[in-house]
Every structure is written in structure tokens, then in C-alpha cells.
Amino acid sequence: MKNRAKIGLFSALLCTLALTACGDREEVWAEAPRGVQAFGLRDRVVVLDDSAKRVVSLVAAADQKLERTSVRVGANVASVVPSKDLEKLFVLSYGDLPRRSAEDERPSLTVLQTGAERRIDLSSAHGGLVADPAGRYLAIFAAAPGTLGTRPPPSSFVENPNEIVIVDLEAPPGKEAVVPRSIRSFGGKPRAVTFTPVVNLPGGARRLLVIETDQDVTLLDLDHVHDTPERPEITVRLGTGSTAKPLAPAGIVIDDGEASRSDDTRIAIRISNDTNVVMLTLGPSAQGSPNDFFPTVNLSDVGGPAQDLAFVKTDGGLRLAALVPSVRAAVLVEPSTGLTQKVDLPEAYSRLALVTGAVPGTTGTADVALLYGATTSTQGVSFWALGKTAGQPYRSLEAVPLGTGVRSVLDVPAPRGDLKVLESANGNGFFVLDLASRTASPLVTTARPKLSLSPGGERLWAFPDGGNVISRIDLSTLHPVTLPVDRQVEEVFDVTNRAGGSSVIALDTRGTVSATVLAADAVDAIGGRTTFGLLLEGLP
Amino acid sequence: MKSYQVASFAFVSVLLASRVALAQEPPAPPAEAPSSEPSLEPLPEAPLQPRPIGVPPLQLRSTTSVYAAPNAGAESEDAPVYTPSKPNSYFRFGLGARVTYAPNAGLDPFTESDSIGQVSLEVSRTLLARGKTSLAIGIGWDVGAKATTARGVDSDLTHHRVLVPIEGRYHFASWLYGFGKVAPGASLLALAVKDASAPTALSDLRPGFALDASVGASFLIIGHGPADQKKARLWATPEFGYGWTTSARPTLTTDAREDVLGVEEGASMNLVAVRGGFFRLGIGVTY
Numbered sequence: 013m014k015n016r017a018k019i020g021l022f023s024a025l026l027c028t029l030a031l032t033a034c035g036d037r038e039e040v041w042a043e044a045p046r047g048v049q050a051f052g053l054r055d056r057v058v059v060l061d062d063s064a065k066r067v068v069s070l071v072a073a074a075d076q077k078l079e080r081t082s083v084r085v086g087a088n089v090a091s092v093v094p095s096k097d098l099e100k101l102f103v104l105s106y107g108d109l110p111r112r113s114a115e116d117e118r119p120s121l122t123v124l125q126t127g128a129e130r131r132i133d134l135s136s137a138h139g140g141l142v143a144d145p146a147g148r149y150l151a152i153f154a155a156a157p158g159t160l161g162t163r164p165p166p167s168s169f170v171e172n173p174n175e176i177v178i179v180d181l182e183a184p185p186g187k188e189a190v191v192p193r194s195i196r197s198f199g200g201k202p203r204a205v206t207f208t209p210v211v212n213l214p215g216g217a218r219r220l221l222v223i224e225t226d227q228d229v230t231l232l233d234l235d236h237v238h239d240t241p242e243r244p245e246i247t248v249r250l251g252t253g254s255t256a257k258p259l260a261p262a263g264i265v266i267d268d269g270e271a272s273r274s275d276d277t278r279i280a281i282r283i284s285n286d287t288n289v290v291m292l293t294l295g296p297s298a299q300g301s302p303n304d305f306f307p308t309v310n311l312s313d314v315g316g317p318a319q320d321l322a323f324v325k326t327d328g329g330l331r332l333a334a335l336v337p338s339v340r341a342a343v344l345v346e347p348s349t350g351l352t353q354k355v356d357l358p359e360a361y362s363r364l365a366l367v368t369g370a371v372p373g374t375t376g377t378a379d380v381a382l383l384y385g386a387t388t389s390t391q392g393v394s395f396w397a398l399g400k401t402a403g404q405p406y407r408s409l410e411a412v413p414l415g416t417g418v419r420s421v422l423d424v425p426a427p428r429g430d431l432k433v434l435e436s437a438n439g440n441g442f443f444v445l446d447l448a449s450r451t452a453s454p455l456v457t458t459a460r461p462k463l464s465l466s467p468g469g470e471r472l473w474a475f476p477d478g479g480n481v482i483s484r485i486d487l488s489t490l491h492p493v494t495l496p497v498d499r500q501v502e503e504v505f506d507v508t509n510r511a512g513g514s515s516v517i518a519l520d521t522r523g524t525v526s527a528t529v530l531a532a533d534a535v536d537a538i539g540g541r542t543t544f545g546l547l548l549e550g551l552p
Numbered sequence: 553m554k555s556y557q558v559a560s561f562a563f564v565s566v567l568l569a570s571r572v573a574l575a576q577e578p579p580a581p582p583a584e585a586p587s588s589e590p591s592l593e594p595l596p597e598a599p600l601q602p603r604p605i606g607v608p609p610l611q612l613r614s615t616t617s618v619y620a621a622p623n624a625g626a627e628s629e630d631a632p633v634y635t636p637s638k639p640n641s642y643f644r645f646g647l648g649a650r651v652t653y654a655p656n657a658g659l660d661p662f663t664e665s666d667s668i669g670q671v672s673l674e675v676s677r678t679l680l681a682r683g684k685t686s687l688a689i690g691i692g693w694d695v696g697a698k699a700t701t702a703r704g705v706d707s708d709l710t711h712h713r714v715l716v717p718i719e720g721r722y723h724f725a726s727w728l729y730g731f732g733k734v735a736p737g738a739s740l741l742a743l744a745v746k747d748a749s750a751p752t753a754l755s756d757l758r759p760g761f762a763l764d765a766s767v768g769a770s771f772l773i774i775g776h777g778p779a780d781q782k783k784a785r786l787w788a789t790p791e792f793g794y795g796w797t798t799s800a801r802p803t804l805t806t807d808a809r810e811d812v813l814g815v816e817e818g819a820s821m822n823l824v825a826v827r828g829g830f831f832r833l834g835i836g837v838t839y
Contacts, residue, residue, distance in 0.1 A: 036664070036665060036666075037659075037660035037663070037664055037665070037666075038657070038660055040703070041660045041661055041702050041703060042664070042701070043703065043704070044701075044703055044704025044705075045703055045704065064703075077817075078817070496813060497813065498751060498812065498813045498814075498816075499749060499750075499751070500749075520749040521749070522748040522749045523704070523705050523747040523748035523749040523750070524702075524703055524704075524705060524745075524747050524749060524819070525749055526747075526749040526750060528814070530814075537813045537814055538813065538814055539814060540813060540814030540815070541814055541815045541816075541817060542813075542814060542815070542816050542817065543816075543817045543818075543819070544747060544749060544750040544754055544804070544805070544806065544816070544817070544818060544819055545745065545747055545749075545750065545754055545804055545818065545819025546819065547703060548661060548702060548703060548745065548747075548804070548819045548821065549819050549820055549821065551822070552657060
């Protein structure tokens, strides 16, 4: 009997032990950080920690200490986009797909800015996010699979590809900030959206949202997006008329025309699968039309698929400049008549950037364009003086041979807007192009560098991806200073610190992420501070 | 079921099996004696005599000695064969397994569950023994470790408690005593993660104050005999209680090394405290 009692006692103890030994930790600890990405804002760096449904904001103090703040965002981040002024960060989340319980999150948009966060719930999940350069609107849409910057959804779900969700961050009182619109579909799916600047239309000053699908273009009046009944969008189906083949838009540019006129706003569309460019002229609409503007369509054959477009001021007036590398030429299109003028180029340039304001001596009546290309066959850049196109187009080009192609061009912010940083295609360095003197100073590296500019344009940071040094180049003297860093460096951001000075934050995004903070003008790394385990902090 | 739970179950099973096996052996004569009152009074005129060789000893399961009166022809048969000592007073050497249920968010990076298993070592000495009660004091050491991953990087935890148990006992029978224990002491928590973005493991040591309060019972397994007989005895001891430590906020930093550029700062973690109910199952040897 005693033995039975003892067995009973031991069994009770064992059961108690088994029961009390239960208890799970928070799920986040079992998940490795996935898709860690860092984004530089003006005064901080924001690290996305998607598996923990948060971002970690890193602010440098005056003594290079790192202040860390964790901010919750929606589950399963789809896109992260900083605002153009680098004051805000927009985080679009798919939410929990599919929702199985009331605790599962809905799709959402989180707006992060200094000292405040705003969470906006959405009714449908989409992956594409584009921010209005003017800061008022956001467009959320179904991004095509593989779209740069868009993460795939966590699971398959039904998505209406023709739904565009417009978020008005400055919605008038009584109006919803979120306006979902389903655009008419002729079989196409949205590929890109563009917010236009304010343009002068027959109905007044307007901002438009231009939606490019894989076969048409849709115009939506943003200033009347809250109207009831809603103003329908205008869809322009693209085709040559000679064949049934749809034309695939690949980019647009817009020009407001003369300030005194309201019927000469033009949208030019380059086509990826055709030699034509499409010009839409926005004039008055027919009486009774729900919209107060209407596009007139013109096609101009530029001899090959255009790789870049820009409206430019020439000595002959406004032109649409199209770069056609397949024929090693630029083509100027007269917008009213569609007449074209071909300008042969020394290289097959594929990119064009207007640098008029940065070049001294320009009159303002004619633009100067910088031509560069991504292909290694291009051996440099050229300045294209558009004030000489009418009579002597062959004399309008001034080549700056670099001995290598140009992979990308970085615009140096004001007040050093007269400089451009050209990343060489061969990966052996980069060039600092002075638009005023039209000189290109080479800076040689031993490995393909990653480049990062300071917001004030004073400095350029160059570093090998995954290396353990960062180099600062003073853009006024082009003097490089190399700073060793104890950790592997994958991202570098030049930010304004708490004291109003500048600090540089170098991130090692492996594991749980470490960050090294240095004074931006440091001459060595002795005064730096490295903080480890950033993604271990601030969790429940 | 966790490994420590399996181990605990096996441990308990072995103890039970051994106890049952012992119970099934032929009982040592005579049968259990009353625990406190002797059934026979020692005769004052009969001095204790050593038992002759070859005569089986008198075995009684009692906390007090039973002295048989010598008589003619059998005087050496009932005589005690040991020098009696103070009953219920002994040294105890204990070894056990302890599981603490400590639900604390600060421990989450280092353990997947809220429980921490530890090995317990303890030595104590009876200071006072009066009747069925006694008081003992000693020193104990609990140590346990856990390892897991925290956000994809290896992490581990080692927890030490060095305690001074003050234990009051009540001896219900020669084979059973219950106890209540208070054990103040020190706690040391060692935490570490091995992060790819750090040059060494990130770690921290957090000392603190610890206090245990518990109750339990000890069951005699081997070594039945008079309580005042000085001999080694083996006990099984289950114990319940609550353990408490002061809280601390660990900062996981790199190991000290040469040629460090600038200043290195660690990750500031959540507050850590190992507080919660615990269960300990041990064996003890008394002498």
C-alpha cells in the first residue's frame, strides 16, 4: 500500500513536471531575418525586418552612438519606397494571406516619418507601390512578377491586376484617403504608373496618373479622384492600325507646353516592340464628356525601338528627343507635325539626361543633354548641345571619351548639381563628371564599387560590396580617404545626425545586422562605434 | 517530449523500480516498529553486549533503537551491534535534476520553452535534531544550460545558482521525512549568441541574487535500520518550490580582443529573470 502511495505521489509529480515544462517562446525568435533591406532617409537609416513585422530605425547621435527604434509594420512586406525628399518611408504589406483568423493582418500601408507613424488598412493586397514625387499621392497596384523592388506574395491569392489603389495622404476632410479604382481592361495588365507634375489642361491645372499596361495607356485625373460619381479614366489603346499587334509601352515623358496655353500638354510614349513613338496631345474634350480633356494620338517612326525619351528645347523649338541605339542615332520629333530629324551619334547611347541647369553659359532657350549608355561598346559620354540642332546637328555633340562604357549616372544633389558620378561599365572605378568644365575625373577601384552620395552633395562614399573598407571622396577636391571598418560592409548611408552634423552608417546585413557609425568627416576609424545584434533588440 | 522530460521520467522510473524491488524482498525481521515509541524498554541491569559472530543481527525499521534483553543462553542474540548516534542527524550529499518553469520574455532568445533544466548538487549537515524534527543547513549548486537559435543564429544560456539551503525536517517514519526549505544565494546567468555580423560570439554574464523556497519529502530507498545507527542511507527526494532571481538587462557584447577599431557596443536585450515554480527530483546519501 505504501508503495502504491509512493508511486501515486511520484506520478503526480511527474505529471506536474510535464505540465509546467510547457510554454513556447514568441515565434519571431525562431525565424531568421529574411529579406533584410536598408533604406537611407535624410536623418536615419531604416532596416526592414520583415519576419519580425517591423522596421528598425537607426539615428546617429552626435557622439556616433546609435539610437535604435523599432516600429511595427504590416506582415509580409511587398514594397518599400522612400519619398523623394527622403523624409518619409512608405511600407506596403500584403498582410497575412490567406486570413485564417481575426488576428491575421489585413493588407496595409505604413507611413513612417520622424516622430510619427501612420498605418492605413487596405481592402486588397497588391505588391506594386509608386510614390508621388510631390509627396501627396501613392499608387498601389498589382506589380508584374519580378518587378524590381517588389517582393513576391507569401502565398497565391486572387488579385485584380487592373485595380489601382490611390492613397491621398492629404485627403480633404470628409474624404477617404484610400480610393480604389478598377481601370477598364482590354486584356492588358498594369506595368508601371507615373505621377505627372501639375499640367495646364483645358479644365484647369491638373495632376494626372498615367498607367502603362502591356498594351495600352490609361490617364486618370487625380484632382477629381474623390468625385462622386467618379470621373472615368481615359484608356488609349496602342496600335499602329496596320497590324493587330498591340504596342507595348515602355516609358513615358510629359511636357506641359507653353505656359499660356492649355491645349498643348503632351505625353510621349516609347514602345518596346516597335519603331514608333506615340504622342498624346491633351486638348479639350467633347461636350458632355465626363472628363474635361481628351488625348489626340500621333505616331512617329524613329527608325528603331527608342531606349530613352525626353522633351527638349532646341533652337528649332520644342522637340521630343528619342535615343535609338540600334541605328546609333538620336531622333528629334516635332510634336505638332510628327516630323523627325535624325542626328547621328558617335556611340550607341541608350540613356539621356538633361543637364541644362548645371552647365554654365546656357541661355535657357536650348537644352544640353548628357548622353550615355549601358552597353560596353559605348566608350564614354557626350554632351549634346541642342541649340545647334537646326542647322548643324553634327556639330552639336561633344564627346568625352572615358575608355569604358557608363553603367549608371548618379545626380549629385545641390549645391553640387554641376557634378555627375558615372559608374563605369567595366567595374574598375567611376568618374566624376564636371558639367561646367566638361571633364571627367577617373577614380580607380580594385573591385566594382557601390556608390552612395551624401544628401548635401559634399561627399561620395565608395566601397566594395562585402569588403571591410569604405572610401570617402570629397567632391570639391576629389581627395579620397579610405577608412577601415572591422565588419563586412554591404550598405553605406550618409545621414544627418542628432546634432545637425553628418555621420556615415555602414551596415553589415548578415545575421542579426551590425552597424558602424563614423563622423562623416573622420580621418580614421578610431572614433567609430559599432553596434551588434540590431535585429535582436526591441522584440517582444 | 523534451529530452530532459524523458530523462526525468527515466530517473523517476528507475527510482520507483528500485523501491518496489526492495519492497518485494523478504522483510527483514522483525516488522516495522513504531516510529517513536520503542516496544521494548532496555533493561537497566543488562549492559549492551556485542553480538557474537555468526548470529544474525536484529533488524528493525524504526527511528529508535530497540534493545533486546539478554537472557540465559541467548544473551548475545538480541544485543545491538553498533554504537548509537543521535537519531535524524547526519550529513547529506544530494544529486538531483531540477526543472524550473520560468516564463520570461528575456529568456526567449536562448530557450525554446519556458523551462530550464538543471543538475543540482547539495551538501548539508543537520544542526539541530529534537524528537521528530531537525534543522539542517548546507550549500547547493544548480547548473543548467540550454541551446537553441535566436533569429537564425546559435544561442545558448547557462544558469548557475549557488544557494545556502536552510532546511527544516519532520521525520514521519524511519523511511520518510518531509521538509521545508529556504535557500538564499547567488545567481549567474551566462548568455551568448554566435552572430555572423559580429567578430566573436556576443555574450554577457549577469550575476544576481537568488532565493528558493520549497517543500518536499525524502523516501528511504536503501539503508533501512535504526535511526540512530550511523550508516549510509540512500534517499529519493521529490521537491516543489518557487525560485526567484533579481532581474537584469543583458547587453550582448563581443569578447575583448586586440586591434579593435573604435568602440564596440552590444545588443541590449529584454529584461531577464529566472523566476517561477520548480520541481526537483534527487537522490541523497546520508551518513
